[in-house]
Amino acid sequence: MFKIAVDMMGGDDAPDIVLEAVEKAVNDFDDLEILLFGDQAQCTINHPRVHVRHTTEAISMEDEPVRAIKRKKDSSMVKMAEAVKNGEATACVSAGNTGALMSAGLFIVGRLPGVSRPALVVTLPTVKGNGVVFLDVGANADAKAEHLYQNAILGHIYAQNVRNIEQPRVALLNIGTEAQKGNSLTKQAYALLKDSDTLHFVGNIEAKSILEDDADVIVTDGYTGNMILKNLEGIAKSFGKIIKGTLMSKFKNKIALLIMKKDIKAIAKQLDYSEYGGSVLLGLDGVVVKAHGSSNAKAFYSAIRQAKIASDTKIVDIMREKVGEKDE
Amino acid sequence: MFKIAVDMMGGDDAPDIVLEAVEKAVNDFDDLEILLFGDQAQCTINHPRVHVRHTTEAISMEDEPVRAIKRKKDSSMVKMAEAVKNGEATACVSAGNTGALMSAGLFIVGRLPGVSRPALVVTLPTVKGNGVVFLDVGANADAKAEHLYQNAILGHIYAQNVRNIEQPRVALLNIGTEAQKGNSLTKQAYALLKDSDTLHFVGNIEAKSILEDDADVIVTDGYTGNMILKNLEGIAKSFGKIIKGTLMSKFKNKIALLIMKKDIKAIAKQLDYSEYGGSVLLGLDGVVVKAHGSSNAKAFYSAIRQAKIASDTKIVDIMREKVGEKDE
Numbered sequence: 084m085f086k087i088a089v090d091m092m093g094g095d096d097a098p099d100i101v102l103e104a105v106e107k108a109v110n111d112f113d114d115l116e117i118l119l120f121g122d123q124a125q126c127t128i129n130h131p132r133v134h135v136r137h138t139t140e141a142i143s144m145e146d147e148p149v150r151a152i153k154r155k156k157d158s159s160m161v162k163m164a165e166a167v168k169n170g171e172a173t174a175c176v177s178a179g180n181t182g183a184l185m186s187a188g189l190f191i192v193g194r195l196p197g198v199s200r201p202a203l204v205v206t207l208p209t210v211k212g213n214g215v216v217f218l219d220v221g222a223n224a225d226a227k228a229e230h231l232y233q234n235a236i237l238g239h240i241y242a243q244n245v246r247n248i249e250q251p252r253v254a255l256l257n258i259g260t261e262a263q264k265g266n267s268l269t270k271q272a273y274a275l276l277k278d279s280d281t282l283h284f285v286g287n288i289e290a291k292s293i294l295e296d297d298a299d300v301i302v303t304d305g306y307t308g309n310m311i312l313k314n315l316e317g318i319a320k321s322f323g324k325i326i327k328g329t330l331m332s333k334f335k336n337k338i339a340l341l342i343m344k345k346d347i348k349a350i351a352k353q354l355d356y357s358e359y360g361g362s363v364l365l366g367l368d369g370v371v372v373k374a375h376g377s378s379n380a381k382a383f384y385s386a387i388r389q390a391k392i393a394s395d396t397k398i399v400d401i402m403r404e405k406v407g408e409k410d411e
Numbered sequence: 412m413f414k415i416a417v418d419m420m421g422g423d424d425a426p427d428i429v430l431e432a433v434e435k436a437v438n439d440f441d442d443l444e445i446l447l448f449g450d451q452a453q454c455t456i457n458h459p460r461v462h463v464r465h466t467t468e469a470i471s472m473e474d475e476p477v478r479a480i481k482r483k484k485d486s487s488m489v490k491m492a493e494a495v496k497n498g499e500a501t502a503c504v505s506a507g508n509t510g511a512l513m514s515a516g517l518f519i520v521g522r523l524p525g526v527s528r529p530a531l532v533v534t535l536p537t538v539k540g541n542g543v544v545f546l547d548v549g550a551n552a553d554a555k556a557e558h559l560y561q562n563a564i565l566g567h568i569y570a571q572n573v574r575n576i577e578q579p580r581v582a583l584l585n586i587g588t589e590a591q592k593g594n595s596l597t598k599q600a601y602a603l604l605k606d607s608d609t610l611h612f613v614g615n616i617e618a619k620s621i622l623e624d625d626a627d628v629i630v631t632d633g634y635t636g637n638m639i640l641k642n643l644e645g646i647a648k649s650f651g652k653i654i655k656g657t658l659m660s661k662f663k664n665k666i667a668l669l670i671m672k673k674d675i676k677a678i679a680k681q682l683d684y685s686e687y688g689g690s691v692l693l694g695l696d697g698v699v700v701k702a703h704g705s706s707n708a709k710a711f712y713s714a715i716r717q718a719k720i721a722s723d724t725k726i727v728d729i730m731r732e733k734v735g736e737k738d739e
Contacts, residue, residue: 210652224594258637266552266634290638291645306594309586310618317619329678339667350657
C-alpha cells in the first residue's frame, strides 16, 4: 500500500479539482491510500482509503514562502510535509505556492545527505514522444557548477528509475554545442560533467534542440530552466493566438479546422504538460511533487500518479545511496 | 547617399545569397551605395553603386573569433569593419561567424565612450504584430547588473529612433513578475532600473509573455537572451514537425491544409525572423549588423535595409550623446 499525503487547499481551483483527482486516483489504484490535508468541511469524498486530516490554515500564492512555512504551522501544506517527514506517507502532492512547497521540502522533509541543493525536475514532451527529463526548473536560481553536476546525477537516477532508461544520455543546456561555449557557469559545469564516470555525458545541447530527442536528461540552473519552461508554455499559447486569429477569421478555414479537429486534439495531448504530471523536487528525504498552480483535475491526478510511481521505484532510497557514494 | 560595407564571404550560402540581396538592395534604394568585400572573381554584380574590394581571406564558422580577427588581416570581415572604422561606410553587414563579427565590432569598429559592453539586439515578432526589441542575445554571456542597465538604455534609444516609439516600455526578463523575484543578477538589475529617470521601466516580464506585446523593449543578459532566442527558433520548428507528422499522414488533413495554405503562409510571414532583418550590435562607434548564418537572400536583404535605417536615424550619434550623458 502506498500512502500519499495531499494538500487539499493549494492551487487556483482548490479544493474542487484536488477532490476530483483524489477520488479518481483511489478508484484507479487499489494499492493507494491518501492522507488528505485541509478543511474537513469542504471535503466531499467518502472513501475507505481517503483519510481527511483537518487543518485550519492555508498558504496562499501571495505568501512569502519561508515565512509562510515557519508561521502557518497548521496549514495543509505544512501538515502534509510533516506526514512525509514522520514516515506516515512516502510522498506528497500540492498545487499550491511553489516557493512555499520548496521551503516545506527543504525545511520539513529535509535534504538527503550529500545533496547541497534540491532541484525541481519536469519531463517535457518531445517530437518523437519519448519525453526528456529537464532540471532544475526553479529550485536554485543562483547555481554553481557543482550544483549543476549534482543535478545531472539526480536527473540520471530519475531517468533510470522512473523513466526506465538504462543509460540515459545527459546533456548540458548551453548557448553553443562546442565545449568552450557558454558563460562561466556552463564552462565550469562542462569540465565537471565530461570527467564523470557515472554519467553518459553527451555534451552541450542548445535550447533549439530541447524537444528533439537528442538527450534523455537536460541539465541547467534554476533560473535558466524556469525561463525555458515558461517560454515553452508561453510560446505555444502565443503561436496558438496568432494561428487562431488569422485562420478563424475565414469560413473556409473553420471548415478545414473542423476536418482536422480530432488530429489537432491528439497533437495537443502529445504536447500537454498535464499528461506528464507535475514537477518533482529531487534531493529530498521523501517525494515532493508540485502540480501546476493552474492545474485541472487531470493534471493533479497525473501528479498523484507520478508521486506513486516515484514511491514505487524507491527513488529516494536509491538517491540516498548513490549521492552518498559520491561523498566518500 | 548611404554607404554600407558588406561581407561577401560570410554565411552558409555565401557569396550567392549575399550577391542576390545586394543587387536587390541597390535596385530598391537609390540612395544606397555598397562596398562589397570578398573574392572579386566570385562577384557577378555589375552596378555603378556596388564597389567590389578584393580580399584574399575568409573567416569560417569554426574559426576562434578573437584570433581570426587578429590574424586574418585580409579577410572580408576585417576589411569590412575597417571601412566603418575609417569612415568610408556608416554601417556593415555580415552573415559570418557571430563571435568573430562581435570581435571585429569591439576591436576594429570600437566601443562608444561610456559603453562597457556592447549588446546584440533583435526585434522579435509579436502576437499583435508590433514587434519587441530584445537584447542582449549573445554579446555578453557573463553580464553584471550595470550591463543590464546599459542594455536597457541602448534598447530604449534603439526603440525610440529605429522603431519610432516615443516612450518605449522597458521590461526586465525574469522568472517572476514580482520585484523580489529572480537570481542575484536580475534582483540587482531591477533595483537599478526602477530608479532610472530616463527609462519608462514597467517591471519584470516572464518568458511566457515575450511575444504578448506587454513591453517594447525586453532586457536580459547575453546568455539568457541567446538561450531564449534559440528556444523560440527551435520550438517553432519542433512544433511544426509534430503537427506535420500527425496531420500529413491523413488524406483529409492534406485537403484541409490545402484550403488554409495561403493563410498559413501569412502566419509564417508574421513569425518570420528574416522579415525583421538581422541582429544589431549596439554600443559601437558604427552600425554592425549580423544577418542569420543560415540566411536566405531575403533575410540578408532585410539586414542591409536594417543597416540603412540605422544609419538614416543616426542612432550611433544619438547613443554617443545619450550614453555619454550618463557618465557625467
